[in-house]
Structures are given as structure tokens and as C-alpha cells.
Amino acid sequence: MAKNMVPDWYYNEFEQIGVDFGSVEEVESYDEKRKHFRDSQQELAYFEKAIGLKPHFEVLEIGCGTAALALGLARKCKAVTAIDVSKTMLEYAKEKAREKDVTNISFANAGFLTFESETNFDAIVTQVAFHHLPDFWKMVGIQNMYGLLKDGGVLCLRDSILSFDVKKHKEFVDEYVRITGEKTGEEMANEVKVNITQEYPTLDWIIEGMLRRAGFSIKKVDRHTGYIATFVCQK
Numbered sequence: 001m002a003k004n005m006v007p008d009w010y011y012n013e014f015e016q017i018g019v020d021f022g023s024v025e026e027v028e029s030y031d032e033k034r035k036h037f038r039d040s041q042q043e044l045a046y047f048e049k050a051i052g053l054k055p056h057f058e059v060l061e062i063g064c065g066t067a068a069l070a071l072g073l074a075r076k077c078k079a080v081t082a083i084d085v086s087k088t089m090l091e092y093a094k095e096k097a098r099e100k101d102v103t104n105i106s107f108a109n110a111g112f113l114t115f116e117s118e119t120n121f122d123a124i125v126t127q128v129a130f131h132h133l134p135d136f137w138k139m140v141g142i143q144n145m146y147g148l149l150k151d152g153g154v155l156c157l158r159d160s161i162l163s164f165d166v167k168k169h170k171e172f173v174d175e176y177v178r179i180t181g182e183k184t185g186e187e188m189a190n191e192v193k194v195n196i197t198q199e200y201p202t203l204d205w206i207i208e209g210m211l212r213r214a215g216f217s218i219k220k221v222d223r224h225t226g227y228i229a230t231f232v233c234q235k
């Protein structure tokens with residue numbers, strides 16, 4: 001089979017599950033919501049340090065959304081390739097790059113399973129996008145990311161990666177939904193409920209096993225809340 005031919009049983013990553021990031025209303029309100037519950041400067045500083053960003057780096061961001069992180073990284077390196085399965089997100093992100101006069105980002109409508117590149121990257125970053133894939137396809141995605149990195153390249157993966165005690169899942173998730181609601185409002189609390197019921201958050205030890213089996217060595221793991229974790233690993 002030709003490399004870019006996809007069989008009909010293949011996972012369709014372009015079909016949005018859970019929160020619909022193909023919707024114009026969702027995308028238009030995304031950045032506004034993001035400002036209230038995310039600290040973009042802190043995220044940029046974290047990712048920059050985790051990947052050891054240098055001016056000559058070529059970085060791939062997967063699931064870039066409105067490109068908040070990609071725009072920050074692009075100002076400090078040679079080039080960023082920012083990809084997303086949502087064309088609506090990409091249009092919004094492209095417009096932002098134009099407005100801010102950032103010209104070293106190339107955008108592509110592709111995802112963890114479908115992106116191909118003739119050149120390899122110094123680093124890959126991704127945040128809150130991987131939970132759109134079920135576990136088997138996450139493993140395929142991890143193998144693809146491994147293949148897209150240069151030798152010694154770094155992957156920084158942040159997502160809903162669960163490290164709480166599953167025996168106490170009712171208490172933990174109840175409390176997490178309550179705290180999210182208090183800090184960021186009812187809409188975000190509902191997104192946690194959508195995440196745990198309709199999307200695919202994964203247990204930390206499963207992600208760890210997948211990364212190791214793909215060949216990565218894990219340099220650092222930050223379990224931020226019991227619900228979110230960041231894995232920094234090297235090819």
C-alpha cells in the first residue's frame with residue numbers, strides 16, 4: 001500500500017469527538033476562555049525549557065489549536081510547523097500569525113496519525129490534544145512522533161494523563177470537577193465531565209509504557225494535578 005493511502009478501517013482522526021473544535025463558535029470563544037484558565041507565558045516558559053529550545057531548532061506542534069504556544073516558540077527558533085485536524089482552528093491560528101507578523105510558522109491540516117514530513121524535527125510539543133485518540137491509536141501516534149524526531153530530539157507531551165488512585169476515582173473526579181468549576185466556571189467544569197466520559201484520558205503508567213516501548217527515554221514527568229501530566233522524553 002502506498003505510504004499515504006489510508007485503509008477504510010483506519011481511525012478517522014479528523015472526526016471531532018467530545019468538544020467540537022470544528023465549530024466556529026467553539027473556536028472563536030476558545031482564546032477568550034483560554035485567557036481565563038491558562039497562563040500562556042508560563043506554558044511557553046515550561047515547554048521552552050523542557051525541549052531545550054535553541055535558535056536553530058525546527059519544532060513541530062501537534063494539535064496547535066489557536067497557536068498560542070506555536071507563536072511563542074516561533075519567536076525564539078528557526079521554524080515551527082503547527083498542525084491540527086480542525087480546519088477552523090487552523091484558519092484562526094493563521095490569522096493570528098498574520099496579525100502578529102510571525103512568518104516562520106507553516107500550518108498543516110493533519111494530526112498524530114496522518115502527518116508526514118520529509119525532514120525530521122529537533123523537538124515535538126503537544127498539549128491537551130492527545131486525549132482525542134483511544135489507547136491503541138495513541139501508541140501509533142507515539143511511534144509516528146518518534147519517527148518524526150531527529151536522533152536525540154525531544155518530545156514534550158502534556159495531556160489529561162491520570163495519576164490519581166483509581167479506587168478513589170469518584171471522590172477524586174468529583175473534587176476535580178468542583179475545583180475546576182470554582183476556579184474557571186461551569187463551562188470548564190463541564191469540559192472535565194466531557195473529557196472523562198466521551199474523550200480518552202489515559203492512565204500515566206500506560207502512557208509511560210507506550211513511550212518506553214516506542215524507544216523513548218523518559219527524562220522528566222510532572223504530574224500537575226493528578227488529572228494532567230507532562231512527559232518529557234528523548235529519542
Ligand SMILES: C[S@@+](CC[C@H](N)C(=O)[O-])C[C@H]1O[C@@H](n2cnc3c(N)ncnc32)[C@H](O)[C@@H]1O
Pocket residue numbers: 013014021022034062063064065066067068083084085086089110111112113126127128129132133
Ligand atoms: C483542547 S484543544 C488544545 C489546543 C492547544 N494545544 C492549546 O493548548 O490551546 C485540542 C486541539 O486538538 C486538536 N485535535 C484533536 N484530535 C487531534 C489529532 N488526532 N491530531 C491533532 N490534533 C488533534 C483539536 O482540533 C483541537 O484544536
